[in-house]
Amino acid sequence: MSAAPAAPAAPEGGTPHIRLALLGVMFGLLLSMLDGFIVGTAMPTIVGDLGGASLLSWVVTAYALTTAVSTPIWAKFGDLFGRKRMFQLSVAVFVAASVLIAAAPSMGLLIATRALQGIGAGGLAVGAFAVIGDLVPPRERGKYQGLTAIVVASGTIGGPLVGGFITDTLGWRWAFLINLPLGALTLVWVALALKLPAVRRQARIDWAGAGLLSVAIAALVLLTTWGGSEFAWVSAEGLGLVAMSALAGAGFVWRQHRAPEPLLPLGVFASRSFTMASIIAFTTGAVMFASVLYLPLFQQTVQGASASTSGLLLLPMMIPVVVVSQIAGRVMTRTGKYKIFPVIGAASTLIGALLLTTMTASTPSWVTAVFMIFMGVGSGLTQQMTTTIAQNSVEQRDIGAASGVVTLLRTLGGCIAVAVFGTVYTAHTNGLPAAALGNGVADSIQIIFATVAVVAACSLAAALAIKQLPLRGRPATPTAPAPVPVAATR
Incomplete structure (x- = not known):
């Protein structure tokens, strides 16, 4: 297994360049923040149009489940194949799923495409914070901390307002199509402004660990979603999910101690x-x-x-x-x-x-x-x-x-x-x-x-x-990475 790359050198252009690059990353973070709150306001209209009120909880559950399961996998892929590349891929998945949701003719297909969108969402937040970690060393992080806070506040406050307005004036499908221009802006901005070394480490992906962790997380999310509503907390279903999560979690820990390149x-x-x-x-x-x-x-x-x-x-x-x-x-x-x-x-x-x-x-x-x-x-x-x-x-x-x-x-x-x-x-x-x-x-x-x-x-x-x-600062003199195949700066 090849050595880890050194901390990335300061991007050319200094602080203005960093702020420009971070703005693109913030667009991606805003994409997931806004969507979460916009969808909540559109749900009553969606049910009125497509029917399937009994499946309503699955619209939320499918998204939360795939988001949670995919988050650590996106994080590891970013370590192995480059964080910029994985962040761009997560944005593309999220936007493509948004278009499919807007075209969904039934509640069943809407739930399936929401699950796909959740996979993209799992990479958006973790990708954004990991890119920030590459771009800005901890000692300098405070200069840019307000950007993230503004995005979080804007999504939380603006999401319900934007969702209500769009649903009432254009229809619920546009509550998802609004992700298309913001997603396209994010992809273009990141492609042009974000400059990180494109690193690919030669290592095998721990698929067994990924599977065990996915089962553990999925069982826990389903337990917390359905417990007390679909079944009693202390019931065969509830205890079964607890046992499944515990056993898969224990198996994951065991696997991580033995995997040549552990997921976590x-x-x-x-x-x-x-x-x-x-x-x-x-x-x-x-x-x-x-x-x-x-x-x-x-x-x-x-x-x-x-x-x-x-x-x-x-x-x-x-x-x-x-x-x-x-x-x-x-x-x-x-x-x-x-x-x-x-x-x-x-x-x-x-x-x-x-x-x-x-x-x-x-x-x-x-x-x-x-x-x-x-x-x-x-x-x-x-x-x-x-x-x-x-x-x-x-x-x-x-x-x-x-x-x-x-x-x-x-x-x-x-x-x-x-x-x-x-x-x-x-x-x-x-x-x-x-x-x-x-x-x-x-x-x-x-x-x-x-x-x-x-x-x-x-x-x-x-x-x-x-x-x-x-707090780690930026090295005074950029250190060349250890023998790792490094492509041209992307």
Whole structure:
């Protein structure tokens, strides 16, 4: 097996060139962010047109399943065959699937093409963060951290607004066709502006490991999606999926210790900082899904906010995300210190979650908005910082794998949160008359955010355990890669 390539040299043109290249990568990240929120607003219209209401959950499940399963595979392929190439391929798959979805004549075909789109989505986020890891060393990452925060906020806030407008004016199929111009712009921009060494390492792909990991993830996602709705958590189906996930997971670990080129080098977990960052990624995914899904629901159901502007309801949380992530990034770049930020972020999330547990049916909307600021500060100080810490804790050759682990755990954290919190919400609101629905929603929100507070406490403990490592900077003199076939810069 050939040696790992050295850290990429600074692209010609310096900072302006990096910003130009990163903009193309951000277009790809925005592509997946917008799609996730646009589709949610279009779903009622899709069901009305195609029918198949009983299959509605599969539209979400198929996408989430293939996204989670493909994420670590995309990450490893990026390490082996070049991150730019794999990022471009994931964009192409995502856009092609979007066109097929828009042409779907039935719910069954729409679900199948959504599964294909999920495969592309699995490569978009992990590819974007891995490319950033190649392009910008951790010490300089703070200069560009605000770009990612703006994309996340834009997708979260703008997705529902854009989705509602497009569905109402042009029809639900255009909610997917809108991905075509943005995807084309991403492909062209990345092809022209992103310059990375095209590296191909001579190594065998661990297909057995990929299969075992896929089974473990698929069983877990299906359990969290169907548990409490399609079958009881403690049932033959539920226990069977638990056993399947556990056995496949154990088999995957066994395989990784023996594979000549493991899909996920388990040695990365020898770094305490990487392990703690992985834990924070999982908890952050759970916290964000709880906040994005259930706070607007509380504001609409209990406080009378308009559903048509649901994206705007998240502004008190998303504005702090953008502001504090930029501040933290600049301080990290200037000082080289970063541990303090996830500590403060987790603490802010804990405070916000505890405050949100006090909400009742009579809580005014401005109070909810104030509480949401604490959640936004927490997210802004943990989400991107977690990826930076994880990438800084591993060798350059394993940046793709590290990005894949963080992205996958964030996704799984969200999946589990949706399942658990959905069960809580249903238990407190199912069958209630309209007059009592507000109290039921308020009661469920209290329990949901009490659970979020426990999760945030775990995140705080992990943040405190992070070991402050020096942030890698860009080498003063670019080092030629070890004997690895390197094509011309692409």
